[in-house]
Amino acid sequence: IQTFMPYLIVYYEKSLGMTNYVIIFAPAILIAAIVTAIYGIIVVNSADSGQTLKQCIGLVLAVVVMITVSLFDYSWVLKFYWLMYFVNIVLLVAVQLVGDDGKGAKRWVELAGIRFQPSELTKIILILFTAKLIFMYKDKINNWKFLTVLGILLVIPVALVLAQPDLSTSLLIIMVLLTIIFCGGLSYKIIGAAILIVVPLAVGAILYVSNPNQVLLKDYQRDRIMAFLNPEENDAGVYQQEKSVQAIGSGQLTGKGLNNEDSSSLVNAGYVPEAHTDFIFAVIGEELGFVGTTLAVVLLMWIVFECVIAATKAKDFAGRLICCGVAAYIGFQSFINIGVVTQLLPNTGIPLPFFSYGLTSLVAVFIAVGFVINVSLQRNIQRNDEMFAEDFRG
Numbered sequence: 001i002q003t004f005m006p007y008l009i010v011y012y013e014k015s016l017g018m019t020n021y022v023i024i025f026a027p028a029i030l031i032a033a034i035v036t037a038i039y040g041i042i043v044v045n046s047a048d049s050g051q052t053l054k055q056c057i058g059l060v061l062a063v064v065v066m067i068t069v070s071l072f073d074y075s076w077v078l079k080f081y082w083l084m085y086f087v088n089i090v091l092l093v094a095v096q097l098v099g100d101d102g103k104g105a106k107r108w109v110e111l112a113g114i115r116f117q118p119s120e121l122t123k124i125i126l127i128l129f130t131a132k133l134i135f136m137y138k139d140k141i142n143n144w145k146f147l148t149v150l151g152i153l154l155v156i157p158v159a160l161v162l163a164q165p166d167l168s169t170s171l172l173i174i175m176v177l178l179t180i181i182f183c184g185g186l187s188y189k190i191i192g193a194a195i196l197i198v199v200p201l202a203v204g205a206i207l208y209v210s211n212p213n214q215v216l217l218k219d220y221q222r223d224r225i226m227a228f229l230n231p232e233e234n235d236a237g238v239y240q241q242e243k244s245v246q247a248i249g250s251g252q253l254t255g256k257g258l259n260n261e262d263s264s265s266l267v268n269a270g271y272v273p274e275a276h277t278d279f280i281f282a283v284i285g286e287e288l289g290f291v292g293t294t295l296a297v298v299l300l301m302w303i304v305f306e307c308v309i310a311a312t313k314a315k316d317f318a319g320r321l322i323c324c325g326v327a328a329y330i331g332f333q334s335f336i337n338i339g340v341v342t343q344l345l346p347n348t349g350i351p352l353p354f355f356s357y358g359l360t361s362l363v364a365v366f367i368a369v370g371f372v373i374n375v376s377l378q379r380n381i382q383r384n385d386e387m388f389a390e391d392f393r394g
Contacts, residue, residue, distance in 0.1 A: 027376055029306035033354065033369045034063065036299040037362065040280070040355035046258045047267065047276035047283045051357050058359040062366035069370030073378055074128075078318060081132040085153070088125045091118035092160035099164075107164045119161045119169050120364035123176065126157060127325035127368070130177055134184040135318035142187040150181075167221050168348035172333055179328035180321050183311075228346035240279070241343040243271040248285030248293070248342065255289030276357045278349050281341040296355065297338070303354075303369070304331045310376045319375040326368045 037059050045052040091109065095118055099106035107117050133150060140146040154177055162170040182191070208214055209222050217225075228238065247266040256262045265286060267275050272282050284292045304327045311323035330353050337352040339345035351361045 027306075027373050029303060029310065029369060029372055029376075030066075032299060032302045032306060033066075033366060034059075036296075036303065036354040037062070037366075039296065039299065040352075042258065043280055043283055043287070043355060044276050044357045046287055047280060048357070049259075051276055054359065055357055055362070058362045061359070062363045065363055066366040066370035066373070069367055070373040070377060072374070074319060074322065074371055074374045075316070075378070078128060078132045078135075081129050084125045085129050085157075088118070088122055088157055089160070092122065092157055094118070095164060096160070107166055117358075117360040119164065119166055120360045121367075122157055122161060123169075123173055123329055124364060124368050124371070126154065126173060126177060127180065127322060127329065128371070130154065130180045131318050131321035131325060134180065134321060135316070138184060138317060141181070141185045142190060147181075147190075165218050165221070167217070168336065168350040172329075172336060172350065175332045176325055176328045179332075180325045183321055183324040224347045238343065238347065240273055241340065241347055244279050244282040244341050245343050247272055247282045251286040251289040251292070253289050254291050255285070255287045258287050260287060274349075278337065278351055278356060279341055280352055280355045280357070281338055284355075297334075300330065300334045300353065304334075307372050310372050313379050314375050315379045319378065323372050323375055326372050329368055330365065 041052065041055050041059060044055050095106050095109050098109065100108040100110065100115065107119060108115055109118060110116075130150070133153075134141060137146055158170050158173055161173065205216070206225075209217050209225060214222065243266055250256070250264065250266065256265060260268070262268065266272055267283050267286055272279050275283050281293065281296065284296050288295075307323050307327035307330065311320045311327070314320040314323060333350060333353050336345060336348070337350050337356075340347055340350070341352075351358050353365045354362070
């Protein structure tokens with residue numbers, strides 16, 4: 001067996017004559033990602049048809065970037081981990097200096113005529129950066145000095161994202177990084193000690209932000225948390241979530257149908273703001289019902305599952321950590337978004353991977369999937385090369 005390209009495998013069988021078999025290799029996660037994104041475009045079209053063309057163009061661009069990323073050996077890409085880290089810092093600083101304002105936050109920057117959100121790239125860069133560092137110093141993963149240095153390096157970009165302000169993305173990045181560190185072999189003793197420290201701090205932080213004179217969070221961030229904790233005292237803070245839950249419930253089993261003109265539709269009446277972005281799950285629930293939301297969750301779980309499978313088959317520890325990081329990225333972000341839309345979590349603006357409208361978010365998640373495919377393909381190349389060498393010697 002000889003591999004000429006990662007996506008093209010040619011099998012040779014020699015008996016009385018020469019027989020050639022050509023097989024196009026399509027990783028399961030590639031199929032899952034594209035199917036999920038197409039499902040997302042269908043729903044976005046129903047929520048806001050004016051954004052459909054842009055989202056389609058974004059998907060084509062995302063797939064091209066994903067395939068390109070998958071063709072470069074991730075081990076070679078990781079050699080530039082410090083360069084990626086500092087470029088990321090520069091982009092996040094640029095957001096503060098020359099970023100575009102939007103709804104009270106600076107989260108976008110324009111570079112060479114392209115407007116994008118650097119914090120989306122931060123998720124991927126920090127996954128690669130953390131995986132590389134732990135891979136290099138895996139024997140020191142339980143050394144407090146190493147953990148302190150690693151923590152300082154990771155706090156800097158997270159703090160810059162928080163300063164935009166973007167609390168939800170900051171918390172998501174922290175969850176992803178903690179998952180990578182845990183998968184890196186962190187001792188349960190250290191985890192237990194961290195829990196004993198973090199839990200009291202978290203309780204103290206909640207008590208502190210409940211004070212109207214607190215300075216830790218922006219006013220709108222505090223209002224969202226307090227509205228979640230005491231909805232009866234702040235109806236306005238949970239209005240969007242309440243309408244979202246009503247929309248999902250009204251869809252019942254099979255929904256009201258895509259592009260429907262139902263007079264009772266909360267989405268059509270505009271009662272669910274940001275329906276095509278952060279609250280796209282409410283559109284799925286109302287128009288496609290329980291069946292549609294279940295399908296969306298299953299597709300997202302399929303992608304996360306494929307990431308975990310790729311991690312177990314990675315050729316090295318760095319590849320395993322990258323796949324674990326991407327699994328955490330897609331899994332946690334999906335959980336947070338759906339939790340917000342169903343009012344299980346405080347209201348916060350974070351897109352649903354593959355579904356929500358947003359080109360930066362869509363391209364970023366496909367880049368992440370590209371690295372998972374990269375890890376899988378490098379494993380296949382290594383195995384095929386070994387098998388070919390054995391067959392040649394035979």
